[in-house]
Amino acid sequence: MKVLxxxxxxxxxxxxGLGTACYGLTKGxxxxxxxxxxxxxxxxxxxxESAVKIINASDIAVTETAKNVRNVLExxxxxxxxxxMIPYLTPEQFTEEVEKNRKGQVKDYKSILGQKYKFxxxxxxxxxxxxSRYAMVAAEIALRYDFDVIxxxxxxxxxxxxxxxxxxxxxxxVHVHATExxxxxxxxxxxxxxxxxxxxxxxxxVIAVSNLxxxxxxxxxxxxxxxxxxxxxxxxxxxxEQMSVNRGVDDKIVTFLGRITFQKGPEYFIEAAAKVxxxxxxxxxxxxxxxxxxxxxxxRVAKLGIATNFHFTGFLRGEDVKKMFAxxxxxxMPSVSEPFGISPLEAMRSNVPTIISKQSGVAEVLHHAIxxxxxxxxxxxxxxxxLLAYPALPAMAVRNGLEEVNALRWDNAAFRVNEIYAELIx
Amino acid sequence: MKKTxxxxxxxxxxxxxxxxxxxxxxxxxxxxxxxxxxxxxxxVAQRCYLPANEILLSLxxxxxxxxxxxxxxxxxxLDQFEKYAPEVIESFRELAKTGCxxxxxxxxxxxxxxxxxxxEFIYQVKLxxxxxxxxxxxxxxxxxxxxxxxxxxxxxxxxxxGFKGMLTEGAKHILGWKSPNYIYTNxxxxxxxxxxxxxxxxxxxxxxxxxxxxxxxxxxxDKYVTWLSRSxxxxxxxxxxxxxETFGEHQQASTGIFEFLKHLPGAVLSQTxxxxxxxxxxxxxxxxxxxxxxxxxxxxxxxxxxxxxxLGNELQNEAFExxxxxxxxxxxxxxxxxxxxxxxxxxxDHFYYMCTKFFSDGAVHKYFNPYETPYExxxxxxxxxxxxxxRVQKQAxxxxxxxxxxxxxxxxxxxxxx
Numbered sequence: 007m008k009v010l011x012x013x014x015x016x017x018x019x020x021x022x023g024l025g026t027a028c029y030g031l032t033k034g035x036x037x038x039x040x041x042x043x044x045x046x047x048x049x050x051x052x053x054x055e056s057a058v059k060i061i062n063a064s065d066i067a068v069t070e071t072a073k074n075v076r077n078v079l080e081x082x083x084x085x086x087x088x089x090x091m092i093p094y095l096t097p098e099q100f101t102e103e104v105e106k107n108r109k110g111q112v113k114d115y116k117s118i119l120g121q122k123y124k125f126x127x128x129x130x131x132x133x134x135x136x137x138s139r140y141a142m143v144a145a146e147i148a149l150r151y152d153f154d155v156i157x158x159x160x161x162x163x164x165x166x167x168x169x170x171x172x173x174x175x176x177x178x179x180v181h182v183h184a185t186e187x188x189x190x191x192x193x194x195x196x197x198x199x200x201x202x203x204x205x206x207x208x209x210x211x212v213i214a215v216s217n218l219x220x221x222x223x224x225x226x227x228x229x230x231x232x233x234x235x236x237x238x239x240x241x242x243x244x245x246x247e248q249m250s251v252n253r254g255v256d257d258k259i260v261t262f263l264g265r266i267t268f269q270k271g272p273e274y275f276i277e278a279a280a281k282v283x284x285x286x287x288x289x290x291x292x293x294x295x296x297x298x299x300x301x302x303x304x305x306r307v308a309k310l311g312i313a314t315n316f317h318f319t320g321f322l323r324g325e326d327v328k329k330m331f332a333x334x335x336x337x338x339m340p341s342v343s344e345p346f347g348i349s350p351l352e353a354m355r356s357n358v359p360t361i362i363s364k365q366s367g368v369a370e371v372l373h374h375a376i377x378x379x380x381x382x383x384x385x386x387x388x389x390x391x392x393l394l395a396y397p398a399l400p401a402m403a404v405r406n407g408l409e410e411v412n413a414l415r416w417d418n419a420a421f422r423v424n425e426i427y428a429e430l431i432x
Numbered sequence: 433m434k435k436t437x438x439x440x441x442x443x444x445x446x447x448x449x450x451x452x453x454x455x456x457x458x459x460x461x462x463x464x465x466x467x468x469x470x471x472x473x474x475x476v477a478q479r480c481y482l483p484a485n486e487i488l489l490s491l492x493x494x495x496x497x498x499x500x501x502x503x504x505x506x507x508x509x510l511d512q513f514e515k516y517a518p519e520v521i522e523s524f525r526e527l528a529k530t531g532c533x534x535x536x537x538x539x540x541x542x543x544x545x546x547x548x549x550x551x552e553f554i555y556q557v558k559l560x561x562x563x564x565x566x567x568x569x570x571x572x573x574x575x576x577x578x579x580x581x582x583x584x585x586x587x588x589x590x591x592x593x594g595f596k597g598m599l600t601e602g603a604k605h606i607l608g609w610k611s612p613n614y615i616y617t618n619x620x621x622x623x624x625x626x627x628x629x630x631x632x633x634x635x636x637x638x639x640x641x642x643x644x645x646x647x648x649x650x651x652x653x654d655k656y657v658t659w660l661s662r663s664x665x666x667x668x669x670x671x672x673x674x675x676x677e678t679f680g681e682h683q684q685a686s687t688g689i690f691e692f693l694k695h696l697p698g699a700v701l702s703q704t705x706x707x708x709x710x711x712x713x714x715x716x717x718x719x720x721x722x723x724x725x726x727x728x729x730x731x732x733x734x735x736x737x738x739x740x741x742x743l744g745n746e747l748q749n750e751a752f753e754x755x756x757x758x759x760x761x762x763x764x765x766x767x768x769x770x771x772x773x774x775x776x777x778x779x780x781d782h783f784y785y786m787c788t789k790f791f792s793d794g795a796v797h798k799y800f801n802p803y804e805t806p807y808e809x810x811x812x813x814x815x816x817x818x819x820x821x822x823r824v825q826k827q828a829x830x831x832x833x834x835x836x837x838x839x840x841x842x843x844x845x846x847x848x849x850x
Contacts, residue, residue, distance in 0.1 A: 281455065285454055285455060285457070286454075373788075373805070374807075376805070376808070376811075377804070377805065384453055384455075387455075388453045388454055388815070389811060391454040391811075392454070392807075392810070392815070396810070396811070396814045397750070398747050398750030398751075399747065399750075399807065399810060399811065399814075401746055406788070
């Protein structure tokens, strides 16, 4: 079995959980004997290629598809993203516009013929441009390589996956790690939403990372439930080392670690902290991370008058994250909407008892974490207090939690994904 | 000699705790979810206790004393009946008057005290026996421990209290090749006779009755009597022990469980060699065949038939130890509300909710559990217990410290009485 996989990032250069998940999954797949061609917009050359063959989209010049531009564009005409909206057209004007648009597209396409495009592979301001260019290159790659299935990770690559499918007729799997609703609540970016929906509609199978996400895919994107399956994420703790740290203070430490954005629910953590501090003063709360709600959070902490026991660290990476876990007595993930959520697993792996919101996909696979509704600050405060005040509780959560996270193997997830491939090419 | 069928039903409802946040500790000392307790009790009374009692009463009259049953009713559920559904006590009284119904002794609070404190255990058994005598006019002669928990040691304490017999589980790992269908004795004190639950035949009714995937579904009383006959071909007594809530609550009326109950005595008694006896009568009539060695406590719960459903993980052990650590102080305080709360906090159900075994299996655990996870159950219980411990300390303080602290303690205790 050979898979053409479209991703956006791959370790070591990652900015979120997506690259890590792709790495784990492809490793699991290769253990099963499945060959993966992993396409990414901008590879640096130091990626771990033990399990996959990396194709750097920045190295590919568009030549193959150029032989019959009109034919290709017939199939992948959606490639032109970001057209301006023109209101109040008469039918005649509309036809005219469409025709103009089509010619423009051919012109556009011809202009990049034979050229390489230097992708940034980041999430910058010209992201939409990159997304559509990536799809053009994808079409080129699809014609050059031989494979059985196409697999695309998250909306950035759905266009690429769709282009590859339209040109080759091979089955497409799209993998939903997050949806626009998770990122933006209900104020969604409709362009992103449309791209997501297009990918899901085009796909032969949609893989969601949790039942929570699966429900979003079905209910908010109107995808037929029969083709949406849940494959829970896993974690790879090979080479994990427990860090030991010396604490400067005797107080216990309760940690929030993640982007300080709407999705992660930082305000609930702050409110719960204030409640706990009223009854249990010998504790410090730490909010590690950065994001658009950081300033508001700092103001709220000041207003509540708990700033002497509530600390902000700013953005942490690598070793600092590990150190933060090593310092923590309790880890809280109060996410409003979390498709999966790897960080509680990292906390549990570091022997930190964990409180997670019921609105997270990871809650579906964990028994030995305390689960609360993200909005229920009383319950959250109560759980924090319980872990601080009753020593048997963290002892048990830590011991069983460690066992539990160690059992979440990527091999199991890859096995399910492999089954899905096999079904599609039958 | 006639072969014996011994029917015994357990009646118990816990005092479920209200959602008790840590902010309440030291401020608000009412612990119980009155609404849940009342609605559940009334529901079970309507679905089970009242209709089942009525059926038993008419069966006893119909068979003119040949049909006999026994009950143990926990002290805490009797308190709940008095508060929310006195008509249930009345209907048990009606049954008591027939002379065909025996009431057994147990611990007042349906507690695990037998595993930790002999004094507390004896105290609760006496408290319960007094309550039974007051309500039903019988002094219990046979003992039944919470969840049929039994060990050699517990048995010898029970024997020393003057009980003639005790009920327990016919656990396979204890019996080995031996049959539960005989009478055994305690290995330390042979005067205490042991009646062992035939779990196969008991669970056919209690758990499997409505299970449509069971090959023997549907179970009719005639079919059941053929199984009884087979068990009693050579042996002497079949002990059918189960929750009374089996009738109408665990197995709902629509499953036909009441019809089964109505027809069972007739079907059994139509076989001339069979008779119904209550546990005391069984002890009088049957000779024990051997002493039974039970060095470690057994119970009727789960596959393991041990005490791990209540004291099987560190959460349960922690809560249990913290609770019993203050027993002396609670007794010494002589405070009525403290003693009351101490009893209610001992109910085995609170510890059952903290059991982690149901992650792997056990629809039974989930059915009985108001909490989503054992962690929640533990946090809530520990919050309540923390408040209780604060109160105990406050009560204990004035006698020990004679200084300014006394004033503070007094202020606290005044608040409680309000």
